[in-house]
Amino acid sequence: MAIWTSVLAAGSRIEFDQQWDILFDTYGTSYEALVWYLKDIWLVFKWNLVRFWVDQNLHFGNRATSRVEGAHSTLKCYLQVSTGNLTGLLDRIQLMLENKHVEHEVELDRARQRAPHDVNIPIFAELIGKVTPYALRKILVQYQRLSTLPLPRCSTAFTSSMGLPCAHIIQDRRQQKEDIHLSDIHLHWHFTRPDPNTLGAVELGPLLVREPAIVKPKGRPPGSKNKLKPASSTTRNPSFFELPTRRRQGLRRQV
Numbered sequence: 001m002a003i004w005t006s007v008l009a010a011g012s013r014i015e016f017d018q019q020w021d022i023l024f025d026t027y028g029t030s031y032e033a034l035v036w037y038l039k040d041i042w043l044v045f046k047w048n049l050v051r052f053w054v055d056q057n058l059h060f061g062n063r064a065t066s067r068v069e070g071a072h073s074t075l076k077c078y079l080q081v082s083t084g085n086l087t088g089l090l091d092r093i094q095l096m097l098e099n100k101h102v103e104h105e106v107e108l109d110r111a112r113q114r115a116p117h118d119v120n121i122p123i124f125a126e127l128i129g130k131v132t133p134y135a136l137r138k139i140l141v142q143y144q145r146l147s148t149l150p151l152p153r154c155s156t157a158f159t160s161s162m163g164l165p166c167a168h169i170i171q172d173r174r175q176q177k178e179d180i181h182l183s184d185i186h187l188h189w190h191f192t193r194p195d196p197n198t199l200g201a202v203e204l205g206p207l208l209v210r211e212p213a214i215v216k217p218k219g220r221p222p223g224s225k226n227k228l229k230p231a232s233s234t235t236r237n238p239s240f241f242e243l244p245t246r247r248r249q250g251l252r253r254q255v
């Protein structure tokens with residue numbers, strides 16, 4: 001499993017080939033079917049699975065579904081019960097979205113007003129108060145890579161996937177005696193984006209959902225006492241005198 005994880009985490013084509021060779025050498029003989037299964041069933045989707053190919057796309061660091069699962073868990077906290085009507089469900093979802101939006105705005109405002117200490121460095125002069133601390137920390141990691149020169153060849157993966165300048169771009173800026181510019185940062189990371197809809201109030205569409213029709217269940221209504229005795233019942237059959245009068249008359253006629 002660890003080797004397969006290394007195949008998926010390969011950051012370059014060469015590394016991918018190396019890790020696959022290791023997996024093949026380790027399991028190719030003893031678990032041949034498994035290796036062919038991984039190759040034929042999973043690696044045909046390598047564009048969406050292996051880090052090297054995934055990082056060719058702009059994903060802002062979202063490579064897993066964990067954020068969706070977190071949102072699902074938060075929603076369940078708001079819903080509290082698994083039963084309830086649709087109107088109540090929508091009301092609670094709306095309440096959650098509005099609360100989360102307010103919390104997010106407050107957090108953004110706090111971060112904008114006061115830059116965290118670790119990212120308050122001269123090379124970020126143009127970015128402080130305009131770019132989120134999360135993005136600044138990602139750039140900081142790239143900046144710190146300059147302490148171990150020479151850098152390996154640029155794969156462009158970081159800039160392509162995150163929309164942020166990689167160590168090579170920062171190195172160029174330093175050589176030109178320039179800071180990192182706001183234009184180097186994708187709008188996704190800016191506190192203020194040109195599109196007003198992204199920061200506007202949460203607005204849900206008109207309520208088009210109606211309560212489901214109540215279906216009348218078939219069979220005996222719940223709570224009815226006119227219940228047939230199950231085959232396995234241990235209750236004795238009623239004596240003749242215990243039967244209702246009409247049934248007693250019927251029995252006599254048959255006799």
Ligand SMILES: [Zn+2]
Nearest residue numbers: 154156166168
């Ligand atoms: Zn680079």
